[in-house]
Amino acid sequence: MIGPRTRERRLSYSDPAFKLGESDKQFVPQFLQRRNSITLKPQFNNELIAESIDSKHYLSEQQREQYRITCHNGIYKDTSGKAMDGAFVYVLFPDDRLYAVSIHARIHHSHLSSGLSLKGAGIHYYQKGRLITVSNESGHYKPTLNEMRDALLWFYQQNLNQPFVFEDHSAQDKLRQFNGIRFFEVKKQPEVDKVGLEPIAEAQLVQTLERIKREALSIFDTKDEETEFEKALARLYLAQEQSGDNSVYYTQASAHQPTQVEEPVINLCDIFKRRDLLSLTCLQFAKDEGRIASRFNGVLRFSK
Secondary structure, eight states: OOOOOOOOOOOOTTSTTOOOOTTTGGGSOGGGSOSSOBOOOGGGHHHHHHHHHSOSSSOOHHHHGGGEEEEETTEEEOTTSOBOOEEEEEEEOTTOOEEEEETTSOOOHHHHHTTOOBSEEEEEEEETTEEEEEEOOOTTTOOOTGGGHHHHHHHHHHTTTOOEEEEEOSSOOTTSGGGGOEEEEEEEOSSTTOEEEEEOOGGGHHHHHHHHHHHHGGGSOOGGGOOHHHHHHHHHHHHHHHHOOTTSOBOSSOSSSOOBOOOOOOOGGGGGGOHHHHTTSGGGGOSBTTBOOOGGGTOOTTOO
């Protein structure tokens, strides 16, 4: 007796259970090869279902295009050709299409992506079109540090292979400084298609942000816009090199008879006195020095 026929399940490429063998990858375009796909978190499935029935917030493909961001020679611009400046909610699709909208626009990551899988999601912090800080702060997607690595590599390449800051929200901890939000400097690794993440010590956050910002803006003529702090910092670095003593800071007036200057020792709290640097991180939204509200905790602090 022949038993009932069983229907064999055929997997499509979009099925999570579908996996390519190593020998098969050569026949599939690179942008279609799933790597660290970032998906909408399960708690938002009801939102996904509701929007599929009656779309009220999710953008159509045509609507999304008004928020398309392009990068040429390391300068990010919107569809009008204006250089990006400020903080923006962004989503990066697996085929490297980048979309971003002001944090004040009341548009969430899921609205911008229509709930689709992504390569990266979070907040971008730009200055004069240059990307200074990338975060993974998205309550809808909550990308882990490892899930963001492909996106970080892509941003590094777009950034003319210059370092930038990665602000990681995936290790939330109320008992730690900044609720566990960590900062890394993104650098190129010797290995092909890899980036390195160098932790930024809390006490070094001001200096690192200052340096990365200066390097990012070095493609412009900013000599006339150099701040007093930048001048003082330059003198500090020069004095340390000349004296070999990090405990005493000198001006560059004379190497033989150095003049001592009273440069304040930079500590963790100094960043809260630097609005120009605060604007490049989520720390600008801190209620006090040490308590940071994050979208990872369901706090939508950016809405007007």
